[in-house]
Amino acid sequence: MSELTKEIKGAELLTAIKASIGDARFVAQQLSGSFKDNVRSLRLEENEDTFLHLEQNINDLRHFMEFVKELGNGLGCLNELSLPPNPASSQNSALNIFKDMNSAFETKDWIMLSDLIEYELAPLLDKEDEWLGSLDEKLQTEG
Amino acid sequence: MFFEKNITVLRKVNPGLALALLNREAISNPEILHAKNGMPSLKVDSIALHSLYDPVKEAEDWVKHHEQKIQDSSSIFVLGFGLGYHIVELCKNTDGELIVFEPRLDVLEAALETFCLTSILARVRIVTDLKQFSFVKKGNTPLTPSPLERGAGVCNRGELSPPLGKGDTGGFYNNNIAILEHKPSVKLNPEYFKKVTAIKSLEKINRGIKILVVGPVYGGSLPIAGYCSSTLRKMGHTVELMDNSRFSDALFFADEVTKDRARYKRLVEILTAFLSEAVIARCEAFKPRLVFALAQAPLNAECLEILRANKIPTAFWFVEDFRVMGYWRKIARSYDYFFTIQKGDFFEELKKEGVKNYHYLPLAASHDEHRENKLNEEEKEHYGSDVSFVGAGYYNRRHFFRGLLDLDFKIWGNGWPQDQGYAKYIQRGGQRIETEETVKIFNASEININLHSSTYHKGINPFGDFVNPRTFEIASCGAFQLTDRRKELEELFDLGEEIVVFEDLEDLRLKISYYLEHSEERKTIAEKARQRVLKEHTYEHRMRELLEFLAACGYEPPVWKEEGESVHELIDEAGSEGELAEYLSKFAGKGRITLSDIIKEIENGEGDISRTESIFLLMNELVKK
Numbered sequence: 001m002s003e004l005t006k007e008i009k010g011a012e013l014l015t016a017i018k019a020s021i022g023d024a025r026f027v028a029q030q031l032s033g034s035f036k037d038n039v040r041s042l043r044l045e046e047n048e049d050t051f052l053h054l055e056q057n058i059n060d061l062r063h064f065m066e067f068v069k070e071l072g073n074g075l076g077c078l079n080e081l082s083l084p085p086n087p088a089s090s091q092n093s094a095l096n097i098f099k100d101m102n103s104a105f106e107t108k109d110w111i112m113l114s115d116l117i118e119y120e121l122a123p124l125l126d127k128e129d130e131w132l133g134s135l136d137e138k139l140q141t142e143g
Numbered sequence: 144m145f146f147e148k149n150i151t152v153l154r155k156v157n158p159g160l161a162l163a164l165l166n167r168e169a170i171s172n173p174e175i176l177h178a179k180n181g182m183p184s185l186k187v188d189s190i191a192l193h194s195l196y197d198p199v200k201e202a203e204d205w206v207k208h209h210e211q212k213i214q215d216s217s218s219i220f221v222l223g224f225g226l227g228y229h230i231v232e233l234c235k236n237t238d239g240e241l242i243v244f245e246p247r248l249d250v251l252e253a254a255l256e257t258f259c260l261t262s263i264l265a266r267v268r269i270v271t272d273l274k275q276f277s278f279v280k281k282g283n284t285p286l287t288p289s290p291l292e293r294g295a296g297v298c299n300r301g302e303l304s305p306p307l308g309k310g311d312t313g314g315f316y317n318n319n320i321a322i323l324e325h326k327p328s329v330k331l332n333p334e335y336f337k338k339v340t341a342i343k344s345l346e347k348i349n350r351g352i353k354i355l356v357v358g359p360v361y362g363g364s365l366p367i368a369g370y371c372s373s374t375l376r377k378m379g380h381t382v383e384l385m386d387n388s389r390f391s392d393a394l395f396f397a398d399e400v401t402k403d404r405a406r407y408k409r410l411v412e413i414l415t416a417f418l419s420e421a422v423i424a425r426c427e428a429f430k431p432r433l434v435f436a437l438a439q440a441p442l443n444a445e446c447l448e449i450l451r452a453n454k455i456p457t458a459f460w461f462v463e464d465f466r467v468m469g470y471w472r473k474i475a476r477s478y479d480y481f482f483t484i485q486k487g488d489f490f491e492e493l494k495k496e497g498v499k500n501y502h503y504l505p506l507a508a509s510h511d512e513h514r515e516n517k518l519n520e521e522e523k524e525h526y527g528s529d530v531s532f533v534g535a536g537y538y539n540r541r542h543f544f545r546g547l548l549d550l551d552f553k554i555w556g557n558g559w560p561q562d563q564g565y566a567k568y569i570q571r572g573g574q575r576i577e578t579e580e581t582v583k584i585f586n587a588s589e590i591n592i593n594l595h596s597s598t599y600h601k602g603i604n605p606f607g608d609f610v611n612p613r614t615f616e617i618a619s620c621g622a623f624q625l626t627d628r629r630k631e632l633e634e635l636f637d638l639g640e641e642i643v644v645f646e647d648l649e650d651l652r653l654k655i656s657y658y659l660e661h662s663e664e665r666k667t668i669a670e671k672a673r674q675r676v677l678k679e680h681t682y683e684h685r686m687r688e689l690l691e692f693l694a695a696c697g698y699e700p701p702v703w704k705e706e707g708e709s710v711h712e713l714i715d716e717a718g719s720e721g722e723l724a725e726y727l728s729k730f731a732g733k734g735r736i737t738l739s740d741i742i743k744e745i746e747n748g749e750g751d752i753s754r755t756e757s758i759f760l761l762m763n764e765l766v767k768k
Contacts, residue, residue: 043201044208046326111191111201111327119179119196 014139017074021136024071025129027064031057032125039118042110061121065094068128075135084134087127097121149255152264160269164252173253183257185226187250192225192327202228206236209323213237216321220244220343222336223328226254227263233323234266241267245328246335273338320346338695345694350711351379351734352432352700357422358384359439360414361391364462366578367612368437370509371460374682375435381734383429387418387441412443419446426455430703433693436478438462447477454701458482458689462506464609465489467598472496480693484609485631502692505635506612507685508619508676512578515621515673516586526580527587528553529659533576534613536560537596539604544568546648547592550655555584585622589665590655593617593626602648603627610635615680618642618672623665625654635680641672707735726755738763 034057041050068088088094097120104113153161174186178195185192194201206213206229213219217239224230224245233241245251248271254260322343329336354375358368365388372384397410418441426434434450434457436442450457458480461471465485475481475498482504483489493501518526529551532544536559544554545564554568555576561569576584585591593613597604608630617624618641626632628644636642643658645651658665710730717724729744730736742763745756752760 040204040208044205044326046330107189108330109190110330111194115191115194115196 013074013077017071018136018139020067020071021132021139024064024067025132025136027060027067028125028129028132031060031064032122032129034060035117035122035125039114039122042114042117046110084131084138087131088124094124097124144256145259146252146256149260149264152261153255156265157269160251160271163271164248164255167248167252173249175253175257183226185250185253185257187247187331190327190331192223192250192325192331193228198226198228199232202232205229205323205325206232209321210236212321212323213239218242218320220320220322220339221325222322222339223325223331224251224254224269225325225328226257227260229325230263230267231260234263243267243269244271244273244336244339245269246271246332250328273335341691341695341697343694344698345691347700348690348694348698349379350709351381351732353381353383353430353734354433354435355422355425355429355431356382356384357434357436357440357442358387359437360387360394360418360441362439363612364438364440364460367460367462367506368440370507370512370682371435371437371686373511374509374686378683378686379732383425383431385418385422385425390414390418390441415441415443416445419443422446423449426450426453431455432700432703433458435460435689438468442474444474444477447474451477451479454699456480456693456698456701458693460504460689462612465492475501480689480696482689482692487608487630500692500696502689504685504689504692505610505631505680506615507680507682508612508615509682510619510677513582513585513616513619516582518583518587522583523587525587526583528589530590530592530655531555531584531588532592532594533581533584535596536573537598539597539600539602540594541565543594543602543648544592546652547655553584553588555581581616582620585617585620588622589662590658591617591622591624592651593624595627595629603646606630614642615676618669619676619681621669621673623658623669624672625651625658636672636675641668641675643668707737707740709735723755726753738766 034053038050038054038057041047042054065088068086072086072089097116101113101116101121104110104116150161150164153164172188176184176186176195178184178193178198180197180199182198184195184198213233213236219233219237219239219241221230221233221241221243224243230241230243251269251271320343322340324336356368356372356375359365368384368386372382376382393414394411397407397414400410401407422434422442423446425431432455434455436457436459438459438461440459447457457478459474459478460482461468461475462484463471465471465483465488475493475496479500481493481498481501483493483501484503484505486503490501490503530547531553532540533555534540535556536554541560544552548564548568552568553570554565555570557573557575559565559569559573561573593611594602595604595607595611597607604627607627610629610632614624614626614632614636618636625643625645628646632638632642632644638644643654645654710727710733713736714724714727714731717727730740733740738759741759745752745759748756
């Protein structure tokens with residue numbers, strides 16, 4: 001691929017990333033809030049709606065994480081920019097949370113699950129939001 | 144670490160629980176862990192009972208979530224103690240009565256070891272054994288009376304509960320209850336906590352509900368419908384009995400008018416449809432909280448569908464043999480609650496049919512009707528004999544009793560053969576005998592024979608399980624009986640001590656001869672049977688159990704737009720100690736009242752008009768204007 005093509009592709013990628021960050025931040029904020037609501041009902045009510053809501057949130061989280069992974073791939077192509085590291089990928093923190101959440105699900109330990117969501121997952125989503133914010137800022141100024 | 148200190152307080156406030164904790168076998172698995180914020184937390188069966196990050200915040204959130212309920216209630220039932228974080232937090236937020244249900248002694252022990260809970264233990268009542276809350280199926284434990292009933296010194300539901308002194312809480316809870324669940328605790332012991340939540344339903348029921356009892360047109364369940372109605376009324380409920388026996392002539396007419404069974408069936412269907420419609424009409428007017436039908440009650444599927452669609456709870460007491468009367472298959476699912484006099488195989492069948500909420504409820508006696516009777520000499524002569532039988536001449540009886548025709552034997556009832564062998568034993572030419580006379584016969588006879596009916600055995604039904612009403616009724620009269628062996632009899636009476644059974648004709652004859660010679664033994668046994676009936680087998684026991692079962696299934700009364708105000712709610716609003724509440728308490732048995740009820744009471748009253756009464760009179764004048 002010629003340098004010019006690379007440059008054009010890079011610019012297209014950068015534009016796509018910039019355009020998607022706003023939506024991604026919105027999703028992260030929404031998910032964080034929604035998971036926090038989930039925790040409340042999981043600790044106090046445990047009804048059918050709680051679990052339907054939880055299932056929906058986990059589904060949305062999966063899509064969000066896929067997006068974050070793609071974003072990471074895209075950012076990898078823009079290596080000339082020095083970008084802040086993604087908190088979700090540092091020391092596999094997201095992966096560890098999901099593993100623990102899975103085990104809480106298996107034992108139906110809803111207190112443990114609530115703890116993981118409230119004290120690990122929701123803060124991680126908040127950090128993701130912050131990271132996306134700083135990323136956005138960096139790309140706006142340097143990109 | 145804190146156990147000794149806590150147990151010292153517990154010994155004073157709840158010695159039974161303290162003893163149970165001290166004698167507890169150390170087989171348990173609670174695991175005390177440290178949460179991320181350093182506070183203790185707890186895992187039982189690998190499930191966390193409190194947050195492993197911040198259990199205090201979790202407890203604060205729990206209280207906040209239930210804030211409204213806490214504020215609105217004077218008594219709070221908490222389901223689950225855990226380590227007590229939520230209880231501590233709750234105590235900070237209410238002055239109301241607190242009762243904590245926790246079945247697991249190992250969990251309580253863990254809490255008492257982990258924290259100094261002395262002030263909590265002095266403040267909160269902890270219940271482990273639900274029998275303390277009269278969830279016993281049998282026995283005379285009173286249902287929980289309201290403060291009004293206690294304050295007014297009124298016996299709770301008949302004669303079972305002694306009046307308590309004013310201010311004596313008697314260990315009972317107040318009217319206005321909130322039930323707060325500690326979810327992880329509930330998950331550990333769901334069955335236990337299901338019973339606790341039934342308390343609230345039961346409390347609603349015990350305030351007195353409107354019950355429409357639907358009796359049959361004809362048959363053995365007809366008197367039972369009457370007994371149930373009067374018992375429920377005695378228990379404080381407002382009861383209306385749909386006495387369908389007035390249509391028995393129509394039923395007999397249908398039988399006479401045609402020999403074509405299909406035509407007869409059609410006629411009965413039309414009669415049933417008519418009477419079903421009448422039940423719906425009565426529901427509209429009477430607005431019952433429960434429709435309670437007895438076996439053979441003329442309620443068709445369409446009517447039951449309408450009742451269900453209108454959320455009117457329905458209960459059915461199938462006081463018949465499921466093997467003989469197969470109609471239960473068509474109707475059982477249409478009722479919300481289904482009561483039986485058989486279990487075992489019948490329960491299997493009900494399960495297969497997809498019937499929910501079924502419950503074994505054996506027959507009983509009405510001690511108001513069936514009681515000891517002092518007879519004059521003439522009555523003794525007329526009704527008395529060495530051996531007697533009261534009942535219809537079913538196939539097995541006709542066959543079996545031929546073996547007793549050499550005795551001083553009187554047979555009362557209809558359907559008996561009028562042949563030479565029987566003729567001199569059949570009293571009044573085989574007329575039906577009414578209850579009043581039946582009681583006299585039971586009392587006058589030295590030995591009452593009780594042979595359960597069968598249409599295809601030549602004597603005793605070897606597979607017979609349920610126990611007929613006669614068993615309880617003879618016993619309730621304090622009369623002596625010899626009864627055929629039934630599978631479920633030994634659960635209800637102590638055989639040999641309270642009831643004597645016979646295995647076959649030879650055994651019966653031997654026992655007749657023995658007991659005729661041992662009158663004192665006979666009297667002792669009969670008296671024990673009578674005591675057992677009074678203790679466990681009256682219709683009051685059955686109706687109480689029936690309503691407890693409804694509550695345990697989560698009974699919810701339908702919402703009818705009603706005239707007037709609930710007396711209990713008015714008293715609660717007035718504040719139970721005040722002059723107004725004291726005045727209103729005289730209407731406690733009425734359920735709901737209007738201003739005109741109060742005015743009528745004042746007008747019919749005697750003596751000076753009180754301040755409260757004059758205010759009501761004034762209000763009435765204002766309303767008129």
